[in-house]
Amino acid sequence: xxxxxxxxxxxxxxxxxxxxxxxxxxxxxxxxxxxxxxxxxxxxxxxxxxxxxxxxxxxxxxxxxxxxxxxxxxxxxxxxxxxxxxxxxxxxxxxxxxxxxxxxxxxxxxxxxxxxxxxxxxxxxxxxxxxxxxxxxxxxxxxxxxxxxxxxxxxxxxxxxxxxxxxxxxxxxxxxxxxxxxxxxxxxxxxxxxxxxxxxxxxxxxxxxxxxxxxxxxxxxxxxxxxxxxxxxxxxxxxxxxxxxxxxxxxxxxxxxxxxxxxxxxxxxxxxxxxxxxxxxx
Numbered sequence: 001x002x003x004x005x006x007x008x009x010x011x012x013x014x015x016x017x018x019x020x021x022x023x024x025x026x027x028x029x030x031x032x033x034x035x036x037x038x039x040x041x042x043x044x045x046x047x048x049x050x051x052x053x054x055x056x057x058x059x060x061x062x063x064x065x066x067x068x069x070x071x072x073x074x075x076x077x078x079x080x081x082x083x084x085x086x087x088x089x090x091x092x093x094x095x096x097x098x099x100x101x102x103x104x105x106x107x108x109x110x111x112x113x114x115x116x117x118x119x120x121x122x123x124x125x126x127x128x129x130x131x132x133x134x135x136x137x138x139x140x141x142x143x144x145x146x147x148x149x150x151x152x153x154x155x156x157x158x159x160x161x162x163x164x165x166x167x168x169x170x171x172x173x174x175x176x177x178x179x180x181x182x183x184x185x186x187x188x189x190x191x192x193x194x195x196x197x198x199x200x201x202x203x204x205x206x207x208x209x210x211x212x213x214x215x216x217x218x219x220x221x222x223x224x225x226x227x228x229x230x231x232x233x234x235x236x237x238x239x240x241x242x243x244x245x246x247x248x249x250x251x252x253x254x255x256x257x258x259x260x261x262x263x264x265x266x267x268x269x270x271x272x273x274x275x276x277x278x279x280x281x282x
Contacts, residue, residue: 008048014055015161019139021050023159031161033057033072033109057111057163060084066133066169071111071162075123076102078110087167088176088196095126095178095194101186111162114147122180122192125218128210129194130176133166151217173205174198175277179269190257192218193245193269197233197277204228204237209270213251213262223248224270233278242271 010029012018022029029048057070060081067083078084079093087093099105099122113123114134127147134150136143138160145153147165170176180192191213198206207225212218227244231237246267253259 005044005046006049009051010048011051011054015137015163016139018050018052018055018161019137019159021048022161023139027158031115033112052161062169064169067167068135069110069165069167071109071115071164073110075099075105075108075110075113079105088170088174089172091176091178092126092130095176096123098180099123104186110165114150114165115162121212121218122178122189125192125194125210125212126178127165127167128218128220129178129196129208130167131196131208133168134162135164135166136160137163148220151219170196170198173200177273177276179272181265181269191251191262191265191269193266193273195270195273197228197274199233199277202232202234204231204233211249211266213249213266215252215254221245221249233274235275235278238271238274241274242267245270 010018010021012021018031022031025048028045029050030046032049032051052072055072057072058077059068059070060073060078060083061068062083067087069078075096079096085093096105100108108123110123113121114127124147132147134145134147136145136150142163143160174196176194176196178192178194180189182189189212191211193211193213194209196208197204207228209221209224209228210218211221224241224245228237228241231240244267246263249263249266251259251262251266
């Protein structure tokens with residue numbers, strides 16, 4: 001974003017103050033958490049920047065049921081946290097380390113990665129599959145909603161601020177995997193797919209699948225979730241699911257990649273992830 005249009009910079013000391021500024025500017029103020037969005041976007045309508053430095057929001061805490069991540073926690077701070085290190089047997093950290101570069105992960109924040117609802121966002125796809133919960137602050141109180149609900153709400157949340165993102169704690173029966181396709185290490189992904197399964201004696205008891213494959217924000221692949229439930233995880237199911245994803249996932253057709261190629265890739269990713277849960281190679 002060119003900064004020539006900026007007329008004011010604010011450093012509020014409370015979330016309430018920050019929300020008031022945002023509302024006063026009626027859509028012409030931008031929140032600055034890590035700053036990556038500001039440096040990469042061009043929006044001449046923005047007249048004010050609201051920095052959250054003095055408010056904090058850099059914490060990662062846990063209780064018996066969930067992990068709470070402050071919205072200004074950088075992606076590298078997230079994966080280097082002892083609390084996150086062993087989350088889902090380290091599979092989440094392994095996946096995030098493949099995203100972008102070390103320098104950009106220092107600037108990318110968890111809240112900033114989710115708030116825009118960008119297509120092909122790796123963080124959004126991952127957190128949606130993990131069934132994350134977002135805690136918004138509306139100026140007076142916290143509002144808790146699933147990430148699905150957050151993306152469905154759209155413009156209704158423009159005058160609120162993401163305070164925290166919460167991740168449910170999963171036991172050893174849950175397994176997570178993610179695949180992504182990019183042209184270069186730091187490029188925006190052309191496709192990504194994340195799968196969380198709950199297994200019971202080799203049977204898929206529950207499934208959560210998300211894919212960044214459309215122009216809209218990343219979305220859950222609910223038909224695929226239903227298809228997997230009750231099936232035995234293994235090569236046969238992985239092969240069947242390859243075909244199912246290829247034939248049923250809704251994908252974007254654009255100048256970067258055709259819809260047909262994205263469907264084929266998504267099927268390959270789905271098969272690879274399922275085989276990874278069993279330790280069976282391709």
